[in-house]
Amino acid sequence: MNKDKVKIGIYELTGCAGDALLILDCENELLDIFKAADIQSFSMAKSDNIDGNLDVVLVEGSVSTEREVEELKDIRKRSQLVVAIGLCATVGGIQARFTNPKEWEKNFKKVYGDVKMEHTPPLQSKPIDDYVKVDYYLPGCPIGKEQFLHLFTRIVKGAPPEKYPRPVCVTCKFKENDCLLNRDILCLGPLTADGCGAACISHNLPCVGCWGPVEGANLTSEYYLLKEKGFDVEYIKKKMANYSGTKIAEFFEKIKEEKK
Amino acid sequence: MRIVKLKQKNLNPFLEVISENTELWAPVRKYTDRHVFAQVEDVSQIDVDYTRTILPPRKIFLPPSFNMFTATEKEYKENFSHATKKILFGIHPCDIHGLLIMDQFFNYVFEDPYYTQARNNTLLLGHSCWPDEHCFCKSTRTHIIEEGYDLFFHRLSEDYLVWIGSSKGDDLIRLMPDCFEEKLSDEDIQFYIRLREQRNEAFQTEVNFTAMPDLMELKYNHPLWEKIGTACLACGSCTNVCPTCNCYNVMDHPQLKERGSLIHRDWDTCTLQSYSEVAGGENFREKRSDRLKLWYTHKIQAYISKYGKPGCVGCGRCIATCPVDINVKTVSQALDGKDVDAFWNRLNKGEIK
Ligand code: SF4
Ligand code: SF4
Ligand code: SF4
Ligand code: SF4
Numbered sequence: 001m002n003k004d005k006v007k008i009g010i011y012e013l014t015g016c017a018g019d020a021l022l023i024l025d026c027e028n029e030l031l032d033i034f035k036a037a038d039i040q041s042f043s044m045a046k047s048d049n050i051d052g053n054l055d056v057v058l059v060e061g062s063v064s065t066e067r068e069v070e071e072l073k074d075i076r077k078r079s080q081l082v083v084a085i086g087l088c089a090t091v092g093g094i095q096a097r098f099t100n101p102k103e104w105e106k107n108f109k110k111v112y113g114d115v116k117m118e119h120t121p122p123l124q125s126k127p128i129d130d131y132v133k134v135d136y137y138l139p140g141c142p143i144g145k146e147q148f149l150h151l152f153t154r155i156v157k158g159a160p161p162e163k164y165p166r167p168v169c170v171t172c173k174f175k176e177n178d179c180l181l182n183r184d185i186l187c188l189g190p191l192t193a194d195g196c197g198a199a200c201i202s203h204n205l206p207c208v209g210c211w212g213p214v215e216g217a218n219l220t221s222e223y224y225l226l227k228e229k230g231f232d233v234e235y236i237k238k239k240m241a242n243y244s245g246t247k248i249a250e251f252f253e254k255i256k257e258e259k260k
Numbered sequence: 261m262r263i264v265k266l267k268q269k270n271l272n273p274f275l276e277v278i279s280e281n282t283e284l285w286a287p288v289r290k291y292t293d294r295h296v297f298a299q300v301e302d303v304s305q306i307d308v309d310y311t312r313t314i315l316p317p318r319k320i321f322l323p324p325s326f327n328m329f330t331a332t333e334k335e336y337k338e339n340f341s342h343a344t345k346k347i348l349f350g351i352h353p354c355d356i357h358g359l360l361i362m363d364q365f366f367n368y369v370f371e372d373p374y375y376t377q378a379r380n381n382t383l384l385l386g387h388s389c390w391p392d393e394h395c396f397c398k399s400t401r402t403h404i405i406e407e408g409y410d411l412f413f414h415r416l417s418e419d420y421l422v423w424i425g426s427s428k429g430d431d432l433i434r435l436m437p438d439c440f441e442e443k444l445s446d447e448d449i450q451f452y453i454r455l456r457e458q459r460n461e462a463f464q465t466e467v468n469f470t471a472m473p474d475l476m477e478l479k480y481n482h483p484l485w486e487k488i489g490t491a492c493l494a495c496g497s498c499t500n501v502c503p504t505c506n507c508y509n510v511m512d513h514p515q516l517k518e519r520g521s522l523i524h525r526d527w528d529t530c531t532l533q534s535y536s537e538v539a540g541g542e543n544f545r546e547k548r549s550d551r552l553k554l555w556y557t558h559k560i561q562a563y564i565s566k567y568g569k570p571g572c573v574g575c576g577r578c579i580a581t582c583p584v585d586i587n588v589k590t591v592s593q594a595l596d597g598k599d600v601d602a603f604w605n606r607l608n609k610g611e612i613k
Contacts, residue, residue: 029516032516032517033516036516149516150513152516153513153514153515153516156516157514159512159514162511163534165532165533165534165537166496166532166534167493167494167495167496167532169496169497170495170496170500170529170532173314173315173496173497174315174324174325174527176290176313176314176315177314178290178291178294179581179583181583182580182581182583189495190493190494190495190583191493215533215534216533217494218491218492218493218548220490221490221492221493221584222493224607224612225493225583225603225607227612228603
């Protein structure tokens with residue numbers, strides 16, 4: 001152990017473990033990552049984990065059981081900084097897309113029947129900031145290497161990570177892609193946080209929003225724009241809901257109100 | 261200034277000769293019907309039959325994202341790798357005017373070395389064009405070019421009339437002197453004059469710029485701004501495609517392995533929410549309407565009082581790009597009191613069913 005190094009823990013709640021895997025996939029940088037920080041806990045990478053006090057934790061996954069609530073609260077207590085990594089931790093993930101609690105219960109029954117969960121009571125999936133204070137967010141499904149290494153390096157060098165509050169359209173334009181939205185294709189780029197390098201559009205596929213909603217996204221305008229272009233409203237809502245977890249619940253309520 | 265004549269079939273051989281030891285950048289096709297400026301290895305890739313590229317040529321002088329310098333406690337290493345010697349062929353009058361505005365801006369108080377070095381290392385070879393439905397450079401008086409180019413190629417039916425605008429341009433001509441004729445026939449001259457008149461009449465979009473500074477002032481608190489703010493997606497596309505936008509952000513990228521940082525410079529744009537956020541989290545232009553008002557003040561009012569001409573060169577990129585029809589055309593028409601046919605207007609009127 002090294003006293004000068006930032007003590008880091010990487011924890012996984014409910015998710016596909018894709019973000020932890022992506023960190024391991026930084027093959028060229030992996031040795032430097034372990035050299036630069038004192039990684040105390042990272043169950044995907046090692047077995048001698050110590051769950052003590054930490055400077056920074058990176059938390060992947062959404063909260064979907066009561067045990068995870070306790071685990072998360074304990075992590076928060078032990079760490080100076082909490083960073084939510086990946087779509088599940090930042091917005092709740094695909095599993096959080098049903099926002100109405102009654103609907104969730106109904107769906108739960110449909111899938112599991114009347115099975116009683118002995119292990120730990122299940123909860124409707126939520127992003128981690130529903131339970132604890134989050135200091136920084138690193139979105140993406142899974143997170144991107146470039147953004148991860150940038151955030152990680154800033155943390156270990158004692159500089160606060162920067163926010164990336166721009167939509168996918170910015171990088172999309174930097175890459176001089178022809179705008180799909182202007183060709184009447186449902187593209188969620190304007191509503192989605194940047195970080196993937198406009199990956200899909202650069203392959204002539206529309207953005208489906210996997211980085212989650214960007215701060216200040218104008219959902220209403222794009223919703224009506226797509227409606228004017230002739231898309232079915234249920235289809236638009238489904239597309240918008242896919243990767244936005246609980247974060248745009250208010251918008252869906254508003255649209256419902258307007259319909260009445 | 262001198263005007264010479266070149267057979268169209270001699271254009272590519274000429275470009276090949278002059279770019280033997282220099283990067284050649286020119287419009288090339290992307291997708292079926294879009295164009296971008298790109299470095300060309302083979303002159304047959306060049307497509308002069310284009311109207312506008314997706315990004316303006318300023319991307320060549322200040323790339324959307326680049327490393328300005330590397331800094332450690334001991335050392336400071338500048339990076340000018342983007343400022344290589346180049347020939348930019350095929351640039352239209354509006355875009356040359358765009359660069360002239362950038363020249364003024366980046367030398368206004370202090371010289372910006374990253375821009376200036378790349379600019380000084382690049383020869384501009386312009387090419388004539390024909391307006392489509394979005395072009396309105398006649399309204400900004402940027403449809404013709406009198407300065408700022410090294411060579412300018414006016415296409416006639418079988419020949420080019422080539423304007424020589426600088427001694428460097430003249431040096432290029434001298435690399436293939438046999439291809440250029442000094443003597444122009446009366447027919448050539450008449451043809452050119454007629455073409456010029458026909459082009460002037462081909463413009464389908466007009467914007468009344470003389471009225472704009474006053475209208476901006478008079479309508480500063482007009483509901484129009486809230487209306488366009490309601491529709492704006494804050495996607496940043498209008499500003500990124502504009503040939504005269506020049507804002508940027510500078511960000512430290514500390515290095516994991518070594519000590520020190522790369523200092524990156526990225527295009528930034530005032531239409532994004534983060535643009536006006538300052539330390540402590542305060543955002544003095546949190547509303548989209550305030551941000552758009554800033555942009556339009558800049559383009560059609562403030563520039564006119566500072567530089568005597570609008571900060572818009574009429575290239576039509578914002579018209580072709582904004583998904584919700586917020587652009588210099590619809591905004592100026594709305595300022596003029598017109599009920600425009602635009603998504604943002606239909607959205608506000610509740611017309612979308
Ligand atoms: S294609 Fe999509 S991401 Fe790209 S500019 Fe258009 S809306 Fe934005
Ligand atoms: S869906 Fe959107 S955010 Fe996800 S990788 Fe594709 S372009 Fe990027
Ligand atoms: S404001 Fe629009 S038309 Fe004018 S120069 Fe910029 S992109 Fe071109
Ligand atoms: S005005 Fe149009 S192009 Fe510009 S940020 Fe708003 S929606 Fe995007």
